[in-house]
Amino acid sequence: MAKRRPVSNLLGLAVLGLLTEQPMHPYEMGATLRERKLDGSFKVRTGSLYDVVEALQRVGWIAADTTEREGRRPERTVYSLTELGQLEFAQWLDELVRTPVKEYPSFLAAVSYLGALGQERAVQALQERVSVLDTEIRGIQATLAEAERQHVPRLFIIEADYAAAMATAERDWCLRIVREMGEGTLTWPDRPEPTRSALASAGGSS
Amino acid sequence: MAKRRPVSNLLGLAVLGLLTEQPMHPYEMGATLRERKLDGSFKVRTGSLYDVVEALQRVGWIAADTTEREGRRPERTVYSLTELGQLEFAQWLDELVRTPVKEYPSFLAAVSYLGALGQERAVQALQERVSVLDTEIRGIQATLAEAERQHVPRLFIIEADYAAAMATAERDWCLRIVREMGEGTLTWPDRPEPTRSALASAGGSS
DNA sequence: CCACGCATAGTCGGTTCCGACTAATCAGTC
């Protein structure tokens, strides 16, 4: 068994990615990620950033270059990618693409207990979700269109493409469920008030 | 602005859900979740379970019932849902369904740097992902079919339906990207060696 | 010309999370 990845925080991947271009200090990494809208793909938190950078340095994937300072501002430590880091970056990416990871999105959790909401409430909530998703999707597609207009290579914004595809799939699923509930092909096992469970009131021994 | 949810761990939702049926002790919750395959929707970790139960008790959504003990085994504290807990459970569910949460799946992160893999490697990795996803999807569909054979109400396994839908969407997206790369509609901005960045070599001052 | 706000750069401490561990009982089995 391969021992688990020494740096698991995905923000580390972003750091490595940035450093393939140029050496940088952590603050700049955060700013750059935000500029490029990559903060939609990576959870960029100042605290985590410094933690992750330290971790990457500890395992030797990046190295502290210079420690400069302008005026009396706090020091800026500039890091750059090591050769090992370059390999590991590609390796990590490759693995992330190849191998789906079990994840636990909150909507999956909610759906698992959808029954407890009762049919009417469930339908309403799903419809609201659909409308929020629609807005999101339109937003992403606007970005995509704008990028195309400016001849930005599609590969540079492929993550938006993916995000749109997944959001659309989710919206469609919600719509289907709402429809099925309307048509009666997805029926509600009776439990009008969520508390009154047949199982519970049967009063099992033990 | 509503103050953030006092218990954020989604495992708490599962705990509340179980307690709508009957009082239980934490270990039993974990076992039950596993039996019902809900460990696919909730990250069930022993440690987290006890933490979350304590948190739920602290905010008064559940209450310790009895503390029994068999023989000299460790005590089992049985918890049950309070009235407040019942309301909050529905409220929480409703909100989770209504309002999509920004999440950071690892594949999204990977896709954001897909360019760095180089075209050939990217295609291969994507194809492998497709095949893994296909296996997963077939597995879920088998479960679904089996459940139908046994006349389990569809609502009880709706989360599997959702999971299948999303996995399928992801597979289709991967296939599309692979195809587009083959057809040349998704081209690789040249960057055979990931280091050489046009932006960088333009050489901004300062 | 200085007060105020925004940008720069990073530290720090508390909470959350989780895996590894303890420890007793039970069900076989040789």
Place this chain on the structure above:
DNA sequence: GACTGATTAGTCGGAACCGACTATGCGTGG
């Protein structure tokens, strides 16, 4: 009837994570 492995039930310490905070420099409008 003692040993083995699985099941029951939970504890605990360390790692990861993140938000709130510090502190300086820069710009600008009244």
